[in-house]
Amino acid sequence: MSYPSNLRYSDQHEWVLLDGSVATVGITDHAQKQLGDIVFLELPKVGAIVEAGKPCGTVESVKAVSEIFSPVTGAVTEVNSALIESPEWINQDPHGKSWMIRVSLSAPAPLDKLFTAAQYEEYVRQETAS
């Protein structure tokens, strides 16, 4: 399992890359492993407003349909439309080419609620143990 240290992580298993007032969002390695083979992805449109902790899309695997929760609040500036065509990338490379949306932040990222890589790794360990 990989936990890149340049990312922050939500308790709903999204990762976010913070770069000034722009955030890039995807789902974590752990999330894709839990979901299994991903077959369908639905993302918000460019211009849509997303809110931290609220659903912003859905991801469907052969096992289940799950909501994607935005870890940040702001307006969507870019959507990875290539990923929508090839959702299997999420299983192959969840942190790299499988970024989902870029968000222009309208409020500071809720850093108190976003795990660091080490905290997230511990969170996953505890969640899978129970």
Added chain:
Amino acid sequence: MSDQDIQKAARHVSQNERLIFELSSPGKAAYQLPPLDVPLAGPAEALGPEYVRAELAGFPEVSEIEVVRHFTRLSTWNYGVDTGAYLLGSCTMKYNPKINEVVARLDGLSNAHPCQPESLSQGCLRILRDLSKALVEIVGMDAITLQPAAGAHGEMTGMLLVRAYHERQGNPRKKVLIPDSAHGTNPASAAIVGYQTVSVASNSEGTVDLVHLDRLMDEEVAALMLTNPNTLGIFERQITAIGEIVHSRGGLIYMDGANMNALVGVSRPGDFGVDVLHLNLHKTFSTPHGGGGPGAGPVAVKKILEPFLPVPLIRENVDGSLALEFDRPQTIGRVRAFCGNFGVLLRALAYILANGAEGLRQSTEDAVLNSVYLRKRLEGAYDLPYRAPTLHECVFSDKHQARHGVHTGDIAKRLIDYGFHPYTVSFPLIVSGALMIEPTESESKQELDLLADALLSIAREAEQEPQTVLSAPHSTRLRRLDEVQAARRPVLRWKPAQE
């Protein structure tokens, strides 16, 4: 494993068969018509030119015996409840008694037309009325519509009634609460009716977390959609407290009646605070649904929701005759043509009358007994994440087998080799690696033992020779299908090679 362990299935019978389109040869027909003895009428003049196709492309042309053999051979690829236990949890794949089919084929019923005048439809209307009365009594509600064509359609109808009720009170409200163990159709139905859905957590027992519910419940919540017993097969024992929390802030209780087969004759939703519920006649009341139904999802309500029910309802005239009643000013309107799926409703009434009150109660008790028996035989070999008493179904996890790399989907595939239809895989989502098993009342102890032996044998294989399980099924016509590719790149239509 030795071959003796597989007691039920040997090799699966499966004749090779091509698509019927590929069997076609031009000019072949399965019928001969006598020469035309009336003047020829052009379809364009009779129907209007917009309904006439210039050519009928690609229809298969085959003889009668070719058609019969084609579908008979295809049927050898099938597995149905008439072949053996069909364990899909939450789907209630109970046996469909043949008496239902005998009744449905009676001339006066199979040839009845929905546009027949009421005076000639008294028998059919009486069937609908009697079924309505029986169902209302079974669930302890006040009124019912038989129109919805399936469970999710019933959910939508029920939520439309909820919305109509709140609109009448002056505020349609915004949210619907749904436990995280619910069927996926619940949030979908609430959303279709314009509600925002909010998930309620389960506690460690697997039932609704009252503290969380109490925190979420406010004056903008239209209803709680609750399945009882829930998808873990656990009865919501705090249902009275749940009802009080929701009702005290003006909300309604919607019950998903998908698991009503665990309650019929024993406990009535109307008595434990439910305001509206749907039934799945194709589950609880034994009408067919393997292969797509059709189903029926009647919606029963308390008095407060009755004014909004879809039209028509059935009215009894002073002379005792029956009529369809359309004059209901607050109705949400029609949700289905005519009176719903009449053939399904008819079979449900046949089932109810053939069983009688005592028989229905016995069915419920047997369904629970069968499920608990299986649970007891499998406990230990399979992990049981929620240990509260269960009713008609139980949910194991693949935790023990996962240590050897074997997961619920693999166990399900292996079960096919043993001659059983798999259980429900990976649902409910609150159990990781779920095996959801519902044997129904239809199974004998002998069949349950075969099944338990098969699952115990697979648990041993998972430990000692996991590769056998991971590469299953071995005895079927086709081996593992590529489910991922089927979902990502579905091929839904046959096209001739030359196109």
